[in-house]
Amino acid sequence: xxxxxxxxxxxxxxxxxxxxxxxxxxxxxxxxxxxxxxxxxxxxxxxxxxxxxxxxxxxxxxxxxxxxxxxxxxxxxxxxxxxxxxxxxxxxxxxxxxxxxxxxxxxxxxxxxxxxxxxxxxxxxxxxxxxxxxxxxxxxxxxxxxxxxxxxxxxxxxxxxxxxxxxxxxxxxxxxxxxxxxxxxxxxxxxxxxxxxxxxxxxxxxxxxxxxxxxxxxxxxxxxxxxxxxxxxxxxxxxxxxxxxxxxxxxxxxxxxxxxxxxxxxxxxxxxxxxxxxxxxxxxxxxxxxxxxxxxxxxxxxxxxxxxxxxxxxxxxxxxxxxxxxxxxxxxxxxxxxxxxxxxxxxxxxxxxxxxx
Ligand code: DAH
Numbered sequence: 461x462x463x464x465x466x467x468x469x470x471x472x473x474x475x476x477x478x479x480x481x482x483x484x485x486x487x488x489x490x491x492x493x494x495x496x497x498x499x500x501x502x503x504x505x506x507x508x509x510x511x512x513x514x515x516x517x518x519x520x521x522x523x524x525x526x527x528x529x530x531x532x533x534x535x536x537x538x539x540x541x542x543x544x545x546x547x548x549x550x551x552x553x554x555x556x557x558x559x560x561x562x563x564x565x566x567x568x569x570x571x572x573x574x575x576x577x578x579x580x581x582x583x584x585x586x587x588x589x590x591x592x593x594x595x596x597x598x599x600x601x602x603x604x605x606x607x608x609x610x611x612x613x614x615x616x617x618x619x620x621x622x623x624x625x626x627x628x629x630x631x632x633x634x635x636x637x638x639x640x641x642x643x644x645x646x647x648x649x650x651x652x653x654x655x656x657x658x659x660x661x662x663x664x665x666x667x668x669x670x671x672x673x674x675x676x677x678x679x680x681x682x683x684x685x686x687x688x689x690x691x692x693x694x695x696x697x698x699x700x701x702x703x704x705x706x707x708x709x710x711x712x713x714x715x716x717x718x719x720x721x722x723x724x725x726x727x728x729x730x731x732x733x734x735x736x737x738x739x740x741x742x743x744x745x746x747x748x749x750x751x752x753x754x755x756x757x758x759x760x761x762x763x764x765x766x767x768x769x770x771x772x773x774x775x776x777x778x779x780x781x782x783x784x785x786x787x788x789x790x791x792x793x794x795x796x797x798x799x800x801x802x803x804x805x806x807x808x809x810x811x812x813x814x815x816x817x
Contacts, residue, residue, distance in 0.1 A: 464523055467497055475530045481542075484534050491527050498524055565802025569671055569790060572778040573654040575809040576673050579697045580652040583690060585675065588651040590637035592658070593620070593628050598636035602757040603715040618658050618668075630658035634674035635715060638750075638769055641676060642758035647765050648679040654774065665787055671774035678750065678760070678767030684718070687747060687768035695724050695744070699781060701736040709743075716748020716769060735780060744780070745772035 471491045478484040491498050501520055505513050577587055590598075599605075600612055610616060611632055618630040637653040653674040662668050677686065692706045705725030713719045722745045727738020735742070747770035752762035775787055782801060784790070789797050 464501075464519055467501075468523055468526070471497065471527055472530055475527070475534050478534055478538070479541075481535075481538055484531065484538060487534075488531055492524070498527065564805060565798045566805060567790075567798065568778045568782055568784065568801050568803070569774055571803045571809065572774050572781070573671070573673065575698060576694075576774075576777075577652055577654060578809050579694050580675060580690075583650075583693070585650045585652040585677070588637055588641050588653050589655060590631070590634070590640050590653065592631055592656055593622075594631040594636050595622075595626070595628055598639045599629055599631050599633075602639040602754065603635055604751050604753045604757070605714045609714065614660075616660055618660055632659050633657050633771060634672040635769070635771060637674055638676045638715075638754075639758055642678065642755070642760060647760065647767075648677075649767070650677045651675070667775075667787055667791065669791070670787075672771055673774055675770045676750070676767065677769075678755075678765055680765055682767040684749060684768070687720075687749065687770070690768075691722055691745070691747060691770060695722065698777065699724065699735055704736050707741060708747075709741075711746065711748075713746055713748055715751050715754050717751045719746070719748035721746050722770075733780075742780070744777060745770055747771075 471487070474487040474490065475484065478487050488496075490496055493499065498520065505517055505520070508516060581587075596612075599617075600609070605611065617632050620628050620630070622628045634653045634655050634657060637651075637655070641649060641651055651674075653676075655671065655673075656669055657672045658669050659666070660668065675690075677690070688708060691708075695706045696702060696704045707723045707725075708720040709723055711719045711721040721743050723741035723743050725736060725738065726740050726742045727734045728740050729738060733742070747768065750767050750769050752766075755762045755765060775790055778784060778790075779787065784801055
């Protein structure tokens with residue numbers, strides 16, 4: 461019978477000499493693998509008579525255990541050596557000079573959303589969101605938009621099929637989030653909803669994807685005075701002009717009654733637009749008292765609850781505030797444009813710290 465001592469020495473020498481995980485694996489396979497030395501010897505037990513088999517089996521088992529212990533110890537030794545090597549080689553050089561030129565810029569759309577949110581945040585509004593893929597009910601029906609309304613037509617709205625074949629659409633405004641919020645939460649409600657919106661429209665002043673921000677306040681006694689107060693305050697804070705003239709012009713939206721569009725004072729003398737001066741007006745948002753039918757559609761009693769809503773285009777107010785002349789440039793991802801119109805990463809807008817540079 462082959463001497464186990466010789467085999468044992470040979471295997472342990474291999475294990476002790478292994479400097480890497482790969483070499484150790486090779487040693488393991490050579491000893492204990494499917495046709496490893498120890499495995500082959502175990503197979504040979506079958507040919508022995510019972511007494512010899514018992515003795516040899518016990519010897520082989522204790523050898524196997526010794527090898528397994530040696531393998532584990534070698535693994536520990538290799539792991540420690542690998543770690544020590546990494547600690548030496550991957551050391552961070554803290555003396556490297558800091559890169560002063562920061563490439564990244566906050567996109568004007570993100571910045572403008574942050575500004576709007578921070579102004580309404582100070583008034584107690586919190587941010588709400590809703591899905592981009594909507595259905596007829598939330599985007600149109602619940603908002604009292606009649607079946608024949610032009611916005612519902614194929615050429616204005618992107619329709620798509622849901623997974624069950626049902627008709628879906630890309631939301632055409634952020635107003636469906638009003639519906640979702642009123643159906644899911646009990647008043648009092650004060651939300652602001654920034655987000656993407658989609659319309660089948662593409663020219664110099666329209667993009668198929670754009671951004672809006674919606675506002676909604678519902679309580680028992682919210683009235684037109686609250687709407688006016690909040691929106692005047694918003695316009696003056698956003699454009700950072702203390703006495704900015706703000707005008708409420710009667711208008712029509714299916715989901716509000718009465719409805720008003722909000723204009724701010726400006727001058728167009730000499731071809732240039734100047735906000736806050738002169739006798740001209742510039743429309744910036746739509747608003748109104750939430751229509752009783754919309755409240756009822758969401759399960760609210762119009763005799764006990766009422767409120768106001770408003771909606772505006774983010775790109776539009778960003779263009780006005782930051783003098784960005786072309787809507788299409790927002791989505792071109794042109795780094796030179798972003799370097800020019802973008803904001804530093806730490807320029808976080810707040811009423812106390814200033815809304816922008
Ligand atoms: N959803 C309107 C649009 O996309 C904007 C709007 C107007 C929203 C008046 C409102 C509102 O909440 O009260 O043109």
